[in-house]
Structure formats: C-alpha cells, structure tokens
Amino acid sequence: MSDSALSRVNLFDSRADHASVAVESPLAYSLQRSGAPAPSAASRVVLREQAFLGHLILRGGAIVLDEALREVLDTGLPGRPNTLSWDASGERSIQWLSPDEWLLIVPGGEAFAVERRLRERLADASFAIVDVSGGQTLLTLEGEAVPELLMKSVVYDVDPSHFAVGKGVNTVFAKATAIVRRSGETRWELVVRRSFADYCYRWLLDAGEEYAIGVER
Amino acid sequence: MFQIYCPYCEELREEEEFHPKGQAHIVRPADPEACSDEEWGDYLFFRDNPRGIHHEMWVHAVGCRKFFNVTRHTVSYAILETYKIGEQPSVTAEPSAGEAAASTADVRQGVRA
16 A cells, blocks of 8 residues: 555445444434424425435645545535535535535435545545534425524524525524525525434424424425 | 624624634743743733733634634723734724724624623
C-alpha cells in the first residue's frame, strides 16, 4: 500500500450485513409507543421518516471537496452559507453546515461506496469524512401548515418569504437542536439526532395536533 | 428578540444559538518557558473588565459552531460589530457624544429590549 491518506484510514462498510441483521430506525420505538395518527383529508401537515439514508459529514477545503464531489456525484457544493443543493435526480443533497463542513445525504446503502470513492479521489488532501448515518434521521414535513408548525418549534424565522426553497439551517428546535431545510414549496425536512428523535417526534405530534398532523409509514 | 450577526453564517441569528467565551485577542506568550510566574499568571487568569468598549469571543454554538469576535459596549450592552477570528476590530474607541447621539438608532438593534 502506498502511504496515501486512504491507506491510513480504517474504512469499513457498517451496513455490509444489513440483509441478515435487523435494523431499527431512530423512530422505531416512537412509532410503536408514541402514537402515529394516520393522515386524513383534513391533515394540513404530513410527517414521514426517511429512514436509513446515508449521512456523511464532509470536512475540508471547499475547492478540493467541490472538485471531488463533481467527479463522484456530478454535483458541487452549495455556494452560499446556509443553503443546500441537490443532484439531478434530487435524491442526493449537500448542505452547508459551517465554512469547512457539509452534510451529504445519499440514498440508503450508498454511503459506503460514495465515501470510498471520495477518499480515493481526495487521496492526500486535508479532509475528513465521517459516516453519521446511525446518529441522525431525516423527517419530511409536507403541507401548507408546515411553516406555522415550525414557527412554534424553532427560533429561526421560517416564514416562507424569508426561508426560500434550498435554504437549510442548524438551529434550536424545541429544547433540542435540529437542521431545518426547505426542499420544496410545501415540503420541509428536519434532520434530528437519534437521541432526540423520540422527543422531536412527540413534540411535532403535539404541536401539529391543531393541523391534524398525520404520519405516513 | 435579540439577534447577533454571525460573520460565518452571514446573517442575524437568535441570541439563544450563541455562547460568550470571554475576552478576545489574548496572545499566548511565544516562549512560555521564559515567562516569569507573573507574566504567565496574567496570561492564564487575568482578564480585562473595562467600562465601555470590550472585545470578546463568542461561539455560534447551535449553528456553524465557529468562534468569532464581538465588540460590545459593557455599559449599554450594544454590540457594535462582529468579525471573524484573525481579523482586527474596526471599533476600538468610544464614539464622541455627537456621534453617539446620531447612532443611537443603530445601537438599539443590538440591545435587549
């Protein structure tokens, strides 16, 4: 092995045997025990968990990472702070978290391959990639009352006129923290930590009761 | 609503997302071995407590998690500017009485109501 960065990193597929090992989403307990009202025609907010996606934290220089991402995923880093961009299929997203940190979300099972290709491409550059798929989960909120629901939950200004599509911020959510992103006109996303998932879920059910919130499973 | 401008996020964010981290621009002695106990003690433990302009470090704890500098007035609590780590403050002296009256409206934005 050459003395490249790749050879010094112990890289393994944390989901290699997922076919034989049962996996539970961070909301598995909540969906069983905290209730999951079915969406109805009156629902102005519909909640759904996008479980088992691949979440990768990329750290390093923006130019180096941007070039590597364009080669590997055919999409670059978002140019502005607090924004996110999607690839052509809309399945993979990259979000600015801090001047040297981005969150890459890819479809489930892809994280290992993407990480390895990025590491091969980045080689000796100064960078870090951490697979945090097991530590957080993505919730989507859809409906016209989502901004009202979020206004009760986060300190950030989520008025649609201020929070354009493609914006994403890390902010205080209830008494925890969450990443709030807007992926469409009436479609919003929350990235919550696994340890706070049940709390945030129950908060959303409680806050969304007046909008007849429904949970799609 | 009390908002602070984060120079890394490039927008005003809620106070709740930030933490103060003490005096800014403290330089570690280049050669600690050559310091007297008094010099080293000053560096480690003694901080300014001015009446007026004060340069502080804050961290955007629930956001980009970067440290940055704030110039704050310790009497009015007004935040006069925020700037990135490694940069130098542009506000280093109290405005004169005339300037202070003229800029009251701006200053109020950074004061807790």
